Amino acid sequence: MTQLGVRWTADQVLALAPDAASRKAGSKLGAAGPWSETGSSGEGAVWGLCRGSGAELHRTVVDVAEPSGPAYTCSCPSRKVPCKHVLGLLLMWSGGEGAVPVRAETQAPDWAERWLTVRRGRRREERAAEAPGSAAGSADPEAARRRAERRAERITAGATELEQRLADLLRSGLAAAEQPGYGLWEETAARMVDAQAPGLATRVRELGAIAGSGPGWPVRLLEECALLHLLDQGWLHRERLPESLAATVRTRVGLTRSPDGPPLRDDWLVLAQYDVADPKLTTRRIWLHGVASGRTALVLSYGAAGRAPDLNLPVGLALDAEVSAYPAAGQPRGALGEQFAPPVPTAVRPAGVTTAEAAARYGSALRDDPWLESVPVTLDGVVPTPDGASWQLADADGDTALPLTPSATARPGLWRLLALSGGAPVKVFGECGHRGFTPLTAWPPTPGEPVPLC
Incomplete structure (x- = not known):
């Protein structure tokens, strides 16, 4: 267990905030003024009472030692997770021992002690249930095989129907795709959901967003x-494919598989973390880099619409943990396994490549996964420069560059990147694909903390 002597920085605390308003409100509560009965323990707990607008005191507790990221609770009615009181308490704790004194475990107030006991007891039960051979993880293998066969038959029927609909579309001409509107695509997507092929449904919905989306849309639709x-x-000819590519097809169609790679223990550097939200689900994408192995892994965490996922790993931290790979060619997705210590700040930076090497890496990955949107890449010694109406990252010691994606140029993170560089070469981690490069994290030219750009 890492003791509370290793404290987060203010930037790492604010990275937990669900939005800009929460960051601003939490910053105002990062001083001792509204707080009382604050304390922390060597077991990784921080607590305190925060005075609200009235006479009520909000009870706030944070379990900083939770390996998957801090767990927290607050008696305030806010629906934001974490709330401003959690952020304020952590900001105050990050300032040093003088602001939130370290107390003996027996000096924690009863309301904080009760929540910590329940929380840690639940985590022990979850770990026991997830252990190999546990009763919770057992199932009837024959029944599972029959369910898998029935689902495969439904997906095959759905894929066959989708082939017919694509043929009808091409026969009538792409120009006609704009007239029916989005309803036709949504109906087709619903048919794929009925066929238990959510991956196909997602791609069909994306087709509906392309038709009539601006100049050149027929070309994009055809692609x-x-x-x-x-x-x-x-999918229809998966038995003829190499097993690694067949696994990728199954994943792309929407069949979930458990990680089958041997667990790899390493000090995993958190390269980037950002959320992708839709009306039903929030997906948190966390990129990890193994310091010793050099491996890069994508860990996904999910939350219901409007709620943040549970897993929270601020950029710049490193955790001693195991990561297991999922069975799919070309996709670096992994599952976070046993964690041997809470995340701690680190000065380690990943090794980088040139822009030409980054483009070649994406091209090579397409051989294993033709549907791959992008690959994780760290660029070394690049300078953000204007490229007409857009921007690019150019090699400081070469004559090649990567254009930034349209989404990247519209983000505030672009201006943070420009300010960090100031015309000097910087190290940048991001996703490189056919639309260009999306920067997610950058490191300053001189020693310093990483700056999230997303």
Whole structure:
């Protein structure tokens, strides 16, 4: 267990905030004024009472030692997770021992002690249930095989129907795709959901967003139709594919598999963390880099619409943990396993490549996964420079560059990157794909903490 002597920085605390308003409100509560009965323990707990607008005191407790990221509770009615009181308490704790004194475990107030006991007891039960051979993880293998066969039959029927619909679209001409509107695509997507192929449903909905989306949309629609047709054919003829590529097809169609790679223990550096939200689900994407192994892994965490996922690993931390790979060619997704200590700040930076090497890496990955949108890449010694109406990252010691994606140029993170660089070469981690490069984290030219750009 890491003791509370290793404290987070203010930037790492504010990275937990669900939005800008929460960061601002939490910063105002990062001083001792509204707080009383604050304390922390060597077991990783921080607590305190915060005075609200009235006479009520909000009870706030944070378990900083939770390996998957801090766990917290607060008696305030806010629906934001974490709330401003949690952020304020952590900001005050990050300032040093003088602001939140270290107390003996027996000096924790009863309301804080009760929550910590329940929380840690629940985590012990979850770990026991997840252990190999546990009763909770056992199942009837024959029943599971029959369910898998029935689902495969439904997906095959759905893929066959989708092939017919794509053929009808091409026969009538792409120009006609704009007239029916989004309803036709949503109906087709619903049919794929009924076929238990959520991956196909997602791609069909993306087709509906392309039609009539601006100049050149027929070309983009044809490209996506070709990729969808390729995925359909991959599923319908999966027995002819190499096992690694067949595993990728199953994943792309929407069949979930458990990680089957041997657990790799390493000090995993948190390279980036950002959320992708839709009306039903919030997906948190966390990129990790193994300091010793050099491996990069994508860990996903999910939350219901409007709620943040449970897993929270601020950029710049490192955790001693095991990560197991999922069975799919070209996709670096992994599952976070046993964690041997809470995340701690680190000065380690990943090794980088040139922009030409980054583009070649993406091209090579497409051989294993033709549907791959991007690959994780760290660029070394690049300078953000204007490129007409857009921006690019150019090698400081070369004559090649990568254009930034349209989404990247619209983010405030672009201006943070420009300010960090000031015209000097910087190290940048991001995702490199056919639309360009999306910067997610950057390191200053001189020693310093990483700056999240997303």
